[in-house]
Amino acid sequence: MDIRILGAGDEALLVDAVTLTDEGPISHQAAARHLADPDLVNVVAIEDGVVAGFIYGHVLRRFEAVSLFIYSVDVDEAFQRRGLAKAMLARLRDLGRTGRWDEMFVFTNASNTPAMALYASAGGHRPNPDDVMFDFD
Numbered sequence: 001m002d003i004r005i006l007g008a009g010d011e012a013l014l015v016d017a018v019t020l021t022d023e024g025p026i027s028h029q030a031a032a033r034h035l036a037d038p039d040l041v042n043v044v045a046i047e048d049g050v051v052a053g054f055i056y057g058h059v060l061r062r063f064e065a066v067s068l069f070i071y072s073v074d075v076d077e078a079f080q081r082r083g084l085a086k087a088m089l090a091r092l093r094d095l096g097r098t099g100r101w102d103e104m105f106v107f108t109n110a111s112n113t114p115a116m117a118l119y120a121s122a123g124g125h126r127p128n129p130d131d132v133m134f135d136f137d
Contacts, residue, residue: 001084003091006042008035017044017054020074041068041100043091045075045084052079055088059101068096070106073115089122107133 006014011031018024034040045053057070075084096104108115
């Protein structure tokens with residue numbers, strides 16, 4: 001397993017990775033624009049020569065801390081339950097410890113049992129079980 005933080009020149013890997021999400025596909029040009037933004041963070045898990053997992057997020061600079069807001073955690077069904085998502089989260093935690101951000105956070109649904117188990121097993125915790133999110137169009 002190869003866990004890789006993507007950067008300039010990794011457009012083909014990002015194009016492949018986005019197919020794991022509900023948002024793809026994207027063009028190589030869109031991938032290049034995405035990778036050029038230092039506040040958009042992308043990590044992939046490569047297994048058997050293919051992109052098998054993908055996490056992406058955005059760095060938020062707040063007054064009291066810098067946070068990585070994780071938008072999406074995706075692993076190809078054929079590669080699930082092999083530790084890829086946990087390894088990608090660990091790689092992001094390590095990158096944060098170099099000074100890029102102070103904390104990471106992710107939203108999920110309490111009914112999403114696999115996600116809840118993953119985040120807990122990767123060291124995540126729920127600081128406030130009463131948090132609520134509102135969407136605005």
